[in-house]
Amino acid sequence: MDTFPKLYTPRLILRKMDIDDVPSLVKYANNPKISDNIVNIPYPYREPDAAFRMSFIVQGFKNKNRYVFSIESKERKELIGEISLHFLDRHNNHLQLAYWIGEPFWGQGLVTEAAQAVIKFGFEQLGADLIYADCSRENIGSQKVLLKNGMQQQPVKGDLIMFRITKEEFHG
Numbered sequence: 001m002d003t004f005p006k007l008y009t010p011r012l013i014l015r016k017m018d019i020d021d022v023p024s025l026v027k028y029a030n031n032p033k034i035s036d037n038i039v040n041i042p043y044p045y046r047e048p049d050a051a052f053r054m055s056f057i058v059q060g061f062k063n064k065n066r067y068v069f070s071i072e073s074k075e076r077k078e079l080i081g082e083i084s085l086h087f088l089d090r091h092n093n094h095l096q097l098a099y100w101i102g103e104p105f106w107g108q109g110l111v112t113e114a115a116q117a118v119i120k121f122g123f124e125q126l127g128a129d130l131i132y133a134d135c136s137r138e139n140i141g142s143q144k145v146l147l148k149n150g151m152q153q154q155p156v157k158g159d160l161i162m163f164r165i166t167k168e169e170f171h172g
């Protein structure tokens with residue numbers, strides 16, 4: 001895959017992050033309710049963080065181990081969040097799924113919609129055998145996103161709940 005993929009859902013375009021996304025990225029990521037749940041997002045979140053993020057995304061795509069999509073709202077024509085797939089260990093073909101969306105857009109089914117497209121992409125285009133995600137016990141919204149996408153909850157490890165779906169379980 002030489003060019004960054006672009007995925008379409010009814011309300012969203014999932015695509016490569018662009019320099020023009022920086023203002024929206026800073027506007028929506030600069031929120032402790034986001035940074036508390038996402039490892040690579042600091043708070044406060046400023047332009048240099050967004051610039052670093054863009055180089056991290058470009059490098060991940062070059063290395064073919066990280067696919068970080070901007071979530072663009074078709075209606076608003078701006079970045080409203082991110083959704084990513086990450087091969088933590090290339091030997092096992094397991095992908096980690098992570099995401100966030102700006103607080104004004106919570107509860108509209110948008111991340112459920114984005115995750116559906118990205119999980120399909122992970123299995124069909126990246127050849128993953130398994131896709132997993134983990135989230136805290138308190139993060140009910142994220143748990144619902146994963147369950148609604150057919151993921152199975154695994155035994156709880158400490159404060160984190162892991163969800164996973166295999167290629168065989170996926171009915172795209």
Ligand SMILES: CC(C)(COP(=O)(O)OP(=O)(O)OC[C@H]1O[C@@H](n2cnc3c(N)ncnc32)[C@H](O)[C@@H]1OP(=O)(O)O)[C@@H](O)C(=O)NCCC(=O)NCCS
Pocket residue numbers: 033034037038099100101102105106107108109110111112113134135136139140141142144145
């Ligand atoms: C978690 C998060 C990604 C959910 O995104 P979203 O687009 O609001 O999710 P959806 O609208 O697709 O919601 C899926 C379900 O969860 C419910 N939900 C969403 N947020 C919720 C919340 N805070 N509490 C309870 N339920 C919630 C929705 O109502 C929906 O349920 P329904 O289908 O039964 O009506 C979003 O809140 C977010 O970005 N949070 C901060 C970052 C984060 O936690 N990322 C995940 C790390 S594991």
